Amino acid sequence: MLFQLFCAGAVRAAEVRVSAAASMAEALREIAAAYTQMSPAEVVIANFGASGALARQIEQGAPADLYLSANAQWVEYLIAAGRIAGEDVRTLAGNSLVFVGRSGLEVTTLADLSALGRIALVNPRSAPAGEYAQQALDAVGVYAALAGKLVMAQDVRQAVVYADRGEVDGALVYKSDALLARQAVILHEVPAHLHNEISYPAALTTSGRNNPNAVAFFNFLQSDTARRILHSYGFIVEEEVLPQMTKDQ
Structure with missing residues (x-):
């Protein structure tokens, strides 16, 4: 013993x-x-x-x-x-921030998200990925307009899963997570000056x-x-x- x-x-x-x-x-x-x-x-x-x-x-x-x-x-x-x-x-x-979604969607700037439906975002109150995404959307003046379309995820992995399954048109996530997506592809790389490092x-x-x-x-x-x-x-x-x-x- x-x-x-x-x-x-x-x-x-x-x-x-x-x-x-x-x-x-x-x-x-x-x-x-x-x-x-x-x-x-x-x-x-x-x-x-x-x-x-x-x-x-x-x-x-x-x-x-x-x-x-x-x-x-x-x-x-x-x-x-x-x-x-x-x-x-x-x-x-x-890391860097990107927008992932189904192939074929036209997203060249964050302003283009206004034409989409549901968009996954990590909850800014619990995870930095959401804070960075909100900063970027605020910087181009579309965060308030997208409020009714945002689907809050617990973390970046959940946001990628939403995009992979087609439950949302796309998601704002870290590039490192986007590279792990099975179906969703990177549609837009968010300029680094739009959010904190x-x-x-x-x-x-x-x-x-x-x-x-x-x-x-x-x-x-x-x-x-x-x-x-x-x-x-x-x-x-x-x-x-x-x-x-x-x-x-």
Whole structure:
């Protein structure tokens, strides 16, 4: 019995719990797989969702060693709540915003969305993707006019699914998520100047910084290997860490 308890404790000590924006799901799973190949005794347990919802969970005491957000706002929220130390924050990547929908639709600017029917948008109150989309629509003066056509999704993955299934004419989502769509295609790339810069900060939580396994994985997230994986999923990373990659890789 004592041996079993010791083993159970060892397994728990090797766990790294990560709360990450839903748009990072596929990339983070591959990064975690690459990491555990190097450190097979460690287990990365990921919880994906809207950045705001995850931040509130952490604030309320949900177990998490690392937090990966789709904007800096929610990291600052957790710093103010005492759940993250400001010096434990690093920006991993960037992203862009696109409109996806069925092939054949004519969408050359966001103003063209006024001629469409239902449009999926991530809820701006819970996820950064919705905030960026609202900023862009406001910038071209069509957000208020589209209010009756907007279908609010919980996160970017749900918005892509709506577009894939044809339940909406299209959706405003991150490019990294759009590349995972099965049916919907990218119809328009939103100019970056229409919204705040899209960045993905990662941070150790106050409990995570005391977990050496979490610190090790946090460092791996900043490695060239991790950045190349992020790049392969459509995220924007520093070009200097990708010297051997081509557009086809």
